Amino acid sequence: MTELEKEDLLKILDTIHDGIYVTKPDGTTVWVNEASCNILKKSREELLKRNVFDLEKEGVFTPSITELMLEEPHSVSLIQHIGNTGSKSLVSGHLIKDENGDPKWVVTHGRELNTDIVSSTQYEEVEAVLNRYIQELRERRINHEEEDVQSLVGENPLIKRTVEQAEKIAGVEASVLITGETGVGKNVFANYIHKLSDRYNQPFIQVNCGAIPESLFESELFGYKKGAFTGASEKGKIGLVEVAEGGTLFLDEIGELPLSLQVKILQLIQDKTYLPVGEVETRSADVRIIAATNKDLIKLVEEKKFRDDLYYRLNVLSIHVPPLRERPDDIFLLVQHFTNSYNKKYTFNKWFTGEAIDEFQAYSWPGNIRELSNVVERTLVMSDHQEIGVGDLPANIRDADPFANKPRIAESGPLREYLEQIEKNYIEHAVKHTKTTREAANILEIPQSTLMRKIKKYNLNKK
CATH class of the missing domain: 1.10.8.60 (Helicase, Ruva Protein; domain 3)
Known part of the structure; x- marks a missing residue:
């Protein structure tokens, strides 16, 4: 540069009220102007050479526009949430390519939102676009991760509907109860719900309620004050609830939780508070509770082995993972x-x-x-x-029974009865696992009127 030196250009960019943020395609921060530092409430030293994907995970801003720019290399605008302050910034991203057409720089510029910039109607429209982009980014992140997502694999209507339910549940701030047999992947669904929620960049802490001894469970979950009991650490201990702060606490095998501890979980869900061992004042907790069980909690409630009030608090939203x-x-x-x-x-x-x-x-x-x-x-x-x-x-x-995964029929009898039993089992299965008789008829590939006649013939419960 001749007339305009590099230092002069950087000074000029620092006088602009819009934030300017430049990264490499891998997310490494290479330059930010002063306005961007002010918007993000961070010094230039705290941002330079940091990866924007790490900053996003730490909650400095959400979402990162860099990932979206690399996926869809055209100019994009969206609203970015800034830290935990509640402030938001309207940002636009631009991809700069080298002479070979490969991505070289991602340049983002943005301005803090206020009533002077955008009307309430416009704000709602942009907010809707933001939510769509966030959802797309989260789904891409899940699809690209190498972790085990086996429970989500499948084309069967049962599992597809379960995945759809999990996606709907993810956007609602309420407790979730996941039921299903051992080995179906309830923990995978819990993690999936967390990653599609607004808490996705915060901790996901899994607690196996059946693996921790009753005598240690309270101190493990809620932590303890130094010297709270014989053998306690002199420094005290942070509990898993505090570790999960801002994120999701997954209580696996909740049916194994002793009655004496259930009331403490109820308090955590109901009042959002807990009491560390040895302390006299409760602490507040910002965690979402997801619980899972392979047991019949209703039966445990009837047997007085599980609190009914805790069951109803957990079962605000529920999904069943099919075997x-x-x-x-x-x-x-x-x-x-x-x-x-x-x-x-x-x-x-x-x-x-x-x-x-x-x-x-x-x-x-x-x-x-x-x-x-x-x-x-x-x-x-x-x-x-x-x-x-x-x-x-x-x-x-x-040596498996070749009919193990087929509808069960009688050991002997006329062929007509065998065929009717097979037909009845197939129809009963389809009706049980669909919302309407029309949907069941589509799966069975028969007219709905035919299905209704057969439901009546076999005395099945209809939708």
């Missing part, structure tokens, strides 16, 4: 998912034959997805062949 035997058509997809995952983990290049897949589909999978994952991994590791056939499978899989 694998109710979605046998997804077994092939899940086997492929796990095969790809473990091939990558162990640098294998192995696959299952069609006959082996048939054996997988004939097995009832009492341990559900967790068992399926274990069998696929063990078989891939132990087999000496690239192509894995029936002979490589564990004996219990090879």
Whole structure:
């Protein structure tokens, strides 16, 4: 530069009231002007060389526009939430490319929102756009992460509807109860709900209520004051509730929680307060509670083993994760998912034959997805062949009842009765797991009028 030196240009940019933020495509901050520092309530030294994705996780601003610019390389504008102050900034992003057309810089400029900038109507419109962008970014983040999302894999209507319910629940600030058998992936759904919620960049803390001894549970969950009891640390201890502050506390196996501790969880949900061991004043807690169980809590309530008031506080929103035997058509997809995952983990290049897949589909999978994952991994590791056939499978899989995942019928009798029993079971299953008879008829590929006649014939409950 000749007439305008670099230092002069930077001084000019520092006089602009709009914030200017420049990053590399990997998110590394390379320059910010003074206005941007003022908007973000951070010094230039605190921002330079920091990664915007890390700053987003820390809650400095939400969302990062850099990720969106790289996904959709055109100018984009949205509202950015600034820290925990409640202030917002209207920001626009621009992608600058090098001579080869590859991304070189992401330039963001923004201004704090106030009533002088945008009317209430315009604000609501822009806010709606922001929410859409945030949702897209979260879904992309989940899709690109390498963590285990096996419970979400599938095309069966049961699992697709469960995923849809989880996505709706994610946007609501209320307690969630996830039910389902052992191994269906209740923890995966809890994590999925958290990552689609407004708390996605805050902690997700999982507590196994059945794994912590009753004598230690209270101090583990709520922490304790120094010297609170014999053997206590002189420094005291932070509880898991405090660790989860601002995020989600996932109480797995909630049905195992002793009655003596249930009232304390009730207080945490109801009053948003808790009492660390050894202290006399309660503390406030900003956490969302998600609980999961493989037990029948209603039965436990009737047996006086679970508090009814806690049950109703937990069960504000609920989803049921179906067992694998109710979605046998997804077994092939899940086997492929796990095969790809473990091939990558162990640098294998192995696959299952069609006959082996048939054996997988004939097995009832009492341990559900967790068992399926274990069998696929063990078989891939132990087999000496690239192509894995029936002979490589564990004996219990090879010897599975071929009708284990099919509707049960009588041991003997006329063919007509067999066929009617099969038809009844299929119709009953479809009606049970759909919202309307029209939806059930579509799945069964029969007219709704025909379905209604058969429901009457077999004396089934209709929608």
